[in-house]
Amino acid sequence: ICRNPSRKVEPYIFPKHNRRKTKMKCADVAYVKAILHAFKHPSQAVCGLLLGKMEYEALLVTDCMPLFHLQTTISPMFDVALLQAKAFCKDKGTTVVGYYVANEALHDDKLSAHTVKVATRIEKTFPNAVVWQLINTRIKPDSDSLAITVYTSSGKDGKNWTPASNTTDGRVDFVQLHSWADGCTVPIHSDVVFGTLTSAIKAFRFKGLVDLDDSLDHISQDVWNVDLNAALGLSISAGTAAAALVGAAAAAIVCTSSKKSS
């Protein structure tokens, strides 16, 4: 019982896997909508913006804005999209944090020159921007693996884009955003997100997804996909309490069903 004062007490060091620094956290909404966008247009290149903010030291991607499926390389509507995103994010405290793109050819998983140009431009306004390069071969109805490669820029002028080091083993930290959680993020397992994605694809929810090309052709379509978010039962960062409850219930159902299947 008497303690020897000269005995050194070493501080308890947590095991290494708990100390992994998260560089990017992604809301399930953003990932599911991006993949559904690519699934909706299987023969075309698609692209979109990622919206989010910095949370403590990690980047939090809260939502995505699907942009184009017709021609991804021309700029005027992209500039309009950036201004629309700014207006949308104004009251949410988020901003444009990245760009996601799926190439036209099935096995093409590299960043094209145009993607790097766009990403460099976004990096100028938000220094920790990310690029999600969608892996086309992993986008299928039974999604069981992460279908994106996350690129971050190294190098001073922000032009050197390399795969982010915490995702080379294929893990991305998924979170849910609930308005009842007062802005905190609720971590969830990626299997839950893959389950939501699979059930969304099987229910053909991607047919209701609207991107900027669609809303420019039909003005009354909502490029923020608010009703799709609600239908998917996913967490919305600025949803009503009722929608959040629906989201929580649906997430719970998805959790139990994915546990049953696994």
Place this chain on the structure above:
Amino acid sequence: VLSVYFFSLFATMKHEPIVHPKYPHEYKKLTFNEMRRLLQDIRQNPVRKPALVYFCGMELLQNHAGALGDEIWSIYEQVLIAALDVNQIADAEFCWVKLSDRFSKESQRVQRLKAMILEAEGNYDLAEEVYKDILEETNKCDIHSHKRRVAIAKARGNRADAIGKLEEFLKLYQTDEEAWHELACLHLDGCEYSKACYCYEELILHDPNNWMFMLKYAECLYSLGEKKHMLEARKYYAQSICLHDSVRNLRSYYGLWICCIMLATQYNMKDNAENKDLLKWVVSKLRGLYTTHCSEGQAAKPLLMLKMNQLSE
């Protein structure tokens, strides 16, 4: 008796617009006549909806083949191509066998369809050989074989080769609008905006009253980036609005708006009276479109965006 005859005549002449079902659970509820009209409509106004065509086509071919008559051969061809699109190669082969039994295997069209099946399986070399045979032996000017060769080059990821083949084809057929459009898209995929501009200029020469060509030309010019191109783009956006002043041309309104804003903020034209007038006009037009066609909730964010970017006078 006469009135019944005239009534049936008018009934067949009635052209109702066909609504394509959006969700697959609606496909099963279509009747035989509806499926038939749907496939006819897609043949006449081509859209790429392979799942719908495959489902309706297979239903008709398997269960109602006797009632189709001579239309069945067009449906076999249509279903073959749709089956390739949804990766049902066995069903595509089935259709091909039926077509090659009816029209001989030496028929150009049947050979082309075989080559398309080879392409879908990934045998690009064999498919290329078939197209080369068709072009060298039977018909040097076969449009579809030329275009499929371009598609093979594109599928292999060889954009430069695709552009070369397409330019060769355009030397033979200079008025093929689809080909000029495809060449422009190939150039845009590689961010060669000036070459894409040239293609759209050709399209505008072919059809100066087409508002979509003006719109696409304006988008290319904008992407080139300098002040003179931005001014040209503004002009062509305005011309597209003149040709087609409606809510379907929302892209032109947005294009004109973003041109005016970019000229004012980045190219030192803030005090230019013409730019200011155009900007004011297009903002009022956009506001009008959103308030007319959208509910209040949906129009809120675009109207906020227009307000946020109003340049102070």
